[in-house]
Amino acid sequence: MPKRKKAKGKGNITFFAVLLAAAALVSHFTGVFTLSDLKEVIGVSTSNIAEGEVQVHYIDVGQGDSELILSNGHAVLIDTGEKEEGEKVFSYLKQEGVKTLDCLILTHPHSDHMGAASYIVDNVDIKNVIIPKLPDDKVPTTKVYENFLKSVKKKNLKLTAAEPGLKIDIGEAELEIISPVSDDYKNLNDFSAAAILRHGGNKFIFTGDNEKNAEKDILEAGYLERIDVLKVGHHGSKSSSCKEFLEAVKPEYAVISCGEGNKYGHPDEEAVKRIKKYTDKIYRTDIDGTVIMISTKDGIKPETEN
Amino acid sequence: MLIIDRFEGKFAVIEDGDSHFEIERSLLPDNACEGDILVKNNEHYEIDENAAEERRKKIIDLQKDLWS
Numbered sequence: 001m002p003k004r005k006k007a008k009g010k011g012n013i014t015f016f017a018v019l020l021a022a023a024a025l026v027s028h029f030t031g032v033f034t035l036s037d038l039k040e041v042i043g044v045s046t047s048n049i050a051e052g053e054v055q056v057h058y059i060d061v062g063q064g065d066s067e068l069i070l071s072n073g074h075a076v077l078i079d080t081g082e083k084e085e086g087e088k089v090f091s092y093l094k095q096e097g098v099k100t101l102d103c104l105i106l107t108h109p110h111s112d113h114m115g116a117a118s119y120i121v122d123n124v125d126i127k128n129v130i131i132p133k134l135p136d137d138k139v140p141t142t143k144v145y146e147n148f149l150k151s152v153k154k155k156n157l158k159l160t161a162a163e164p165g166l167k168i169d170i171g172e173a174e175l176e177i178i179s180p181v182s183d184d185y186k187n188l189n190d191f192s193a194a195a196i197l198r199h200g201g202n203k204f205i206f207t208g209d210n211e212k213n214a215e216k217d218i219l220e221a222g223y224l225e226r227i228d229v230l231k232v233g234h235h236g237s238k239s240s241s242c243k244e245f246l247e248a249v250k251p252e253y254a255v256i257s258c259g260e261g262n263k264y265g266h267p268d269e270e271a272v273k274r275i276k277k278y279t280d281k282i283y284r285t286d287i288d289g290t291v292i293m294i295s296t297k298d299g300i301k302p303e304t305e306n
Numbered sequence: 307m308l309i310i311d312r313f314e315g316k317f318a319v320i321e322d323g324d325s326h327f328e329i330e331r332s333l334l335p336d337n338a339c340e341g342d343i344l345v346k347n348n349e350h351y352e353i354d355e356n357a358a359e360e361r362r363k364k365i366i367d368l369q370k371d372l373w374s
Contacts, residue, residue, distance in 0.1 A: 083324070110312045111319070111326060139369065141341040141361040142309050142321045149368045158374035188312065188340055237315070263328065264314040 049073075054173045054199040058231065058283070058291040059092055060305065061085040063259030063266070064112035067206060067231060069197060070096060071171030076103045077120070078195070078206050079113040083144060086119030092290075093124060100125040103168055103175075106148075107192040107208030108132060109140045114148060121151035128168075132180050132191045133161035140188070162193030164223060173199035173295075178223035179214060189234060190214035196227070202295040205249060207233035207240070215245035224248035228300055229293050232256045232275065236267020236284075241274055253281045253293065253302060260286040308344040308351075309358075310334075320344065 049055055049070045057068040061081025066089055069076040075098040080089055093101075104126050106114040121129070129152055134140075152159060160166070166177040179194040192208025205227045210218070211234060218224060230251035233240030235258040254275050258266040267284065275282060281302070283291040289305030309321040317328040318338065334344070334351050343357040 111321065112312075133373070136362070136366055138341070139362055139366050140311075141343065141358055141365060142311050143307075143323070144311075144321065146365055146368065149365065149372060152372055153368070157372075159369070159372045160374050264317065 052172065052296060054170070054197075054202075054295040056197065056204055056229065056293045056295070057092070057096070058255045058257055058285055058293075059089060060285040060290045061089065061257070063235070063262045063264070064115070065107070065208070065231075065235070065257045066116075067257075068092065068096065068098070069170055069173070069175065070098070071173050071199075074102050074169075074171040075100070076105065076168065076170055076175060077101050078105045079107055079208075080104075080116035080120050082112055083115035083119070086116030086123075089116055089120060090123055098124075100127065102170060103128040103130055105130045105162065105177075105193060105195070107194070107206070108188050109134075109142070109145045109148075110188060110209065111142065111144050113208065115144050118144065118147040118151040121148065121155055121157065126155070126157060128160055129157050130160045130162050130166070130168075130177070130193065132193045133163075134188070134191055135183050138185075138188060138191070164221065170197075173197055178221075179210065179218050181214075181217045181221045181223070185214065187211065189239075192233075194218060196223075196225070199295045200297055202229075202300055203227045204229040204231070204293070204295075205251075206231045209234040209237075209240070211237075211239040212242040212245075215240065215242050219244055219248050226250050227252075229253045229255065230275075232267070232271070234266075235262075235264070236271050237264070238268035238271050241271045243274055243277075246274055246278055250278050251275070252279055253283070253300065254279055255291050255293075256282065256284045256286075258284065258286050262286070307357075308346065310338060310340050310342045310344065312340055 055070045059066040064081035065079040066081040067078040162177050164178050168175040175197045177195050180191045189209035189211050192210045195206045197204040227249040236256040256267045292303045294301045311319045311321045318331050343354045344351045345354050
């Protein structure tokens with residue numbers, strides 16, 4: 001387990017009333033899918049989480065993304081990082097006491113998000129695998145994608161299409177898929193399955209690598225709301241975190257998942273400036289290591305590895 | 307096999323067997339897309355359209371029975 005340090009003088013967020021959260025849930029209920037579409041998962045995961053608490057771990061996987069959501073008896077992994085990070089993510093799951101993943105969600109099929117998916121599917125008990133369903137002409141040809149599919153087949157798992165409105169019960173929290181809202185994109189980043197996690201009045205958004213076009217489409221589709229913790233889109237690249245998106249989510253905290261000294265210039269200075277309009281509480285996995293956000297009824301408490 | 311995994315700013319990220327590397331996007335033909343398969347010809351890269359089409363078809367076939 002990473003040595004956790006307390007937040008560097010960063011206060012807790014305001015806790016929203018349960019009534020407000022309930023109202024938000026109702027207003028965003030689309031009813032497209034229900035949990036009955038997914039396999040029964042209650043009680044199959046084991047994790048070291050206190051009752052009433054939800055943790056989101058932004059695992060330091062270098063230049064890539066991997067987020068672990070833990071609730072009492074439940075675990076969901078969003079993305080796996082590059083192929084080389086497979087053993088690290090596997091060990092991380094083990095140290096957190098995760099025996100079964102309720103869901104593995106792959107936001108989109110780029111290697112920095114799903115390179116280790118084959119390894120994780122091979123080595124971890126998984127109940128559901130959720131990925132965006134791409135048009136045929138956008139289906140990846142890479143070996144990492146082919147290997148992931150082969151592993152899914154070998155384990156007799158099925159793929160569930162990430163579609164807005166799909167809701168996943170994670171113990172005391174609920175995760176709602178909010179994108180892709182269109183199948184007409186050129187870039188695979190824009191097909192990213194974004195999701196909002198709601199725990200009491202605390203809200204987290206996971207953005208994958210959605211860029212400006214997709215961010216605006218999600219906004220126009222009415223899926224955005226005020227968010228407490230933003231997983232910054234596309235590692236903080238300049239093509240994501242557009243001002244309209246940020247204005248809608250108004251993050252209290254932001255987490256950027258990127259590799260130390262990466263050659264893509266992530267995070268982009270201008271993107272960080274846009275985020276700073278809303279918050280100075282910006283965490284970076286290249287600096288802070290693994291970042292953990294602990295959600296309780298009293299608000300959100302950040303911890304970092306470094 | 308050299309396969310374009312993605313573009314990151316001025317770079318293209320190329321899957322090369324079990325590893326990957328980056329090249330300047332400017333070294334690729336203008337119409338290069340994610341999923342294209344490349345053939346290196348001296349210092350230039352060319353797109354092998356048939357190879358990508360064949361491989362995509364194989365992966366779509368593998369995937370189609372996996373949807374729930």
